[in-house]
Amino acid sequence: MLDFTPVPHWLNTGATQSGKSTLVNALITGLASQPVTLVGFDLKGGVELTPYSKRLTALATERAECGHLLNDLMTEVKRRMALCRDHKVRNIWRLPETLRPVPVVVLVDEVAELFLMAHKGEKDEVAQTATQLLRLAQLGRAFGVYLFVCGQRVGSDLGPGVTALRSQLSGRVCHRVNDPETANMTLGDADPAALVASRQIPANMPGTAIVIGEDGRWYRAPSVYVTEEQAEHAAETYADLTPTWAEVTTTVEPVTHDELNALLPESAPA
């Protein structure tokens, strides 16, 4: 079970055909009927997440759209902060039920695409996106904005932003991986035995992964098998539960830039 309340952010890695998308299918199927907002980033042209678009409040498929969506999500986080501040509580779960905003689960498919640049001209845009995603991870956890970040190849070669982001994603799911860098990024900061175990997942066992969740210990676990068709069906069945972005956002004043910076850890980029 993936429970976002104790473990708000997750990293889901694996080589091609290792079972990453099947886990996303299971997640969408599990969340579709619940009162949550689902948002997607899919820079592979939207091929992975478009089938579920009826249950997605927003889907960004190009870098510029990602920037806008990240800005919208940060604005929403700031609104939630202000709401919590006004009610003198530290997280949305302590707000009175009638005021509590719905949780937002942000699905990121192939995170490397967010960090890679085709040419030098994209450098600033990539840096900005990486910073926004990191900020969202840092601040979202208390305010009900949760990340589920997927990647086939997630190595430190993508830049320091990736390692910083990884440290915020305390939930880990490592399917069979081909390159040691990705296994290292997913499990290298955990028990070394987890890394060894990830290398032993055979190719003929897709869906098997090394998982680290709430208790911080690693387990080898199979995921449930949910097809794209089943997930699509769930997305269509519960399409009525998809809030518009206007419905997601609340009307309180966002916190100021200074208040936001005071809440950020010292090392965080401004």
Ligand SMILES: Nc1ncnc2c1ncn2[C@@H]1O[C@H](COP(=O)(O)OP(=O)(O)OP(=O)(O)O)[C@@H](O)[C@H]1O
């Ligand atoms: N939990 C599972 N139980 C049984 N079979 C599974 C499971 N997960 C995946 N598979 C099998 O492995 C195949 C590949 O899975 P999936 O598409 O999820 O991999 P992927 O890592 O997302 O691959 P790609 O990166 O190429 O999209 C599935 O079509 C299915 O046949």
